[in-house]
Amino acid sequence: MTNVILGTTLGGRYRLEARIGHGGMSTVYRAFDTVLERQVAIKLMHREIATDSDQLERFRREARAVAQLNHPHIVTVIDAGEWDAHNGSAGIEVGGTPYMVLEHVDGETLKELIRRDAPLEVPIVLAYAIEIARALGAAHAQEIVHRDVKPQNVLLNGEGGAKITDFGIARTLSEEGLTMDGRVLGTTDYVSPEQALGQGVTGQSDVYSLGVVMYEMLTGQVPFKGESPVAVAMMHVREEVPDVQLARPGVSAATAAVVERATTKDLERRYPDMASMILDMEEALAIETARAGQVTGEVTAVLRTLDSPARRLLPWRVRHPARWAVSLALLAAIVAVTLVALAGHTHSGTGVAPDVHASAGTTPVVLAQDAASSYNPFGTGPEHAEDVASVVDGDLNTSWSTEHYIAGNLGKPGLGVSIDAAPGVAARAIEVQTPTPGLMAGVYASTGLPSPGSSSAGKSLAALGWTPLAPAQAIAARTKISINTQRLVYRYYLVWITKLPPGRETAEISEITLFK
Secondary structure (H helix, E strand, O other): OOOOOOOOEEOOOEEEEEEEEEOOOEEEEEEEEOOOOEEEEEEEEOHHHHOOHHHHHHHHHHHHHHHOOOOOOEOOEEEEEEEEOOOOHHHOOOOEEEEEEEEOOOOEEHHHHHHHHOOOOHHHHHHHHHHHHHHHHHHHHOOEEOOOOOHHHEEEOOOOOEEEOOOOOOEEOOOOOOOOOOOOOOOOOOOOHHHHOOOOOOHHHHHHHHHHHHHHHHHOOOOOOOOOHHHHHHHHHHOOOOOHHHHOOOOOHHHHHHHHHHOOOOOOOOOOOHHHHHHHHHHHHHHHHHHHOOOOOHHHHHHOOOOOOHHHHOOHHHHOHHHOOOOHHHHHHHHHHHHHHHHOOOOOOOOOOOOOOOOOOOOEOOOOOOOEEEEOOOOOOOOOHHHHHHHHOOOOOOOEEOOOOHHHOOOOOOEEEEEEEEEEEOOOEEEEEOOOOOOEEEEEEEOOOOOOOOOOOOOOOOOOOOEEEEEEEEOOOEEEEEOOOOOOOEEEEEEEEEEOOOOOOOOEEOEEEEEO
16 A cells, blocks of 8 residues: 655645544545635545556546536545655655545444444334435436445534545446456445446445445344355345344334335336335325324434425424424314324325234335225125224224124125225225134235125125135235235225134234335
């Protein structure tokens, strides 16, 4: 590496003060800009690396790439040049060595924070991930893929904000040659499957790596460990990232679904871009904040940037911090009004139970709080309509029940609960949780809620406009049913009970979850 004495001045203005980082390609120094009188960071390439034309071009590429980007969560490139220690004094080697002048971030890396405090609080994980994703999205908009997203390359400033750095192996999507197909670059703990195989990469590779970073923030561990970097890389290719909720049960289904979709191997199921990932993370952050009730610091800063509809999920004191001094009685009234408003906002409820796990390639559908309705077309009207919202409230301690039937005899084709997934969704599975296992139920769907009319005697569900998706089967305490193999979009889904559990006069359902 280049032998540098602290106190050396580069470019006639940047005085090196301390070494703050070191890698295989370069060393980073804290320096003082004597012209503008401010702290900066100097990234000085190792002299022996500078003789390698490929490495030299990669270093120059980083300077060019990041210089194009202007984003609050990307470390800014201020200047670049070559240091020529022509006088050879005091042990300094003679020759030109490229360097970059970067914004100095006075703080620690995300990796250091994880090592010290992990697992991190779920809202702070989402806040950092949103900031990183916004920065990467800005890079992708300039057709620049980072290719080495990892917590070591995320700096946390004194206010807690995240800034991504080290675009050392980044490339533009239009470039040919260096770091293209057939060469695996990047830290294998976070490498995407396609990058591990030496295939071409897009912004979806950064999506995968960010999902792995989220997993580490949430659990304190990277998902795969092996005897060598190559072994770890192959695990990313062949093995599914473990379910984050198994490692940390307190993580919500909404947050777990983000990690799972970001890290799926199937590019068709992975988030297509950072924008779509950000939307899900923003909603998950709003939900987590509503559950937690109170947050501070960087989470609050990120929350205030959210757009509707996610912002409407936030606690009142986060949306209106200057008015937090109102009385508790008034606050309770406002919260009550907010809950009523949320009940009418489709796909922004809390309708995912905390222990619901998204399987590979599926994501829980968040439903409105009034999405469920008791459906009894062959009877005298809805049964226990006042309790039916319990099946989408995310609380396993609440449930909806049928009426009592003597000797368990329904005396009609059935009854059930319909779910309004407005404006419509191509649900791939439906999960039913019940405290009365053994009931028989099938699944139907419709694009519009069928009306039974004045009399349904002699009619069938098909005659009423329902399309069968799954035949009646025994429902255990928790049963997930695959449906809709043709991926058709329906607005309404019906869990249709045809038989009560053996020896019981009622059937209950605690939660119904749709998966898309």
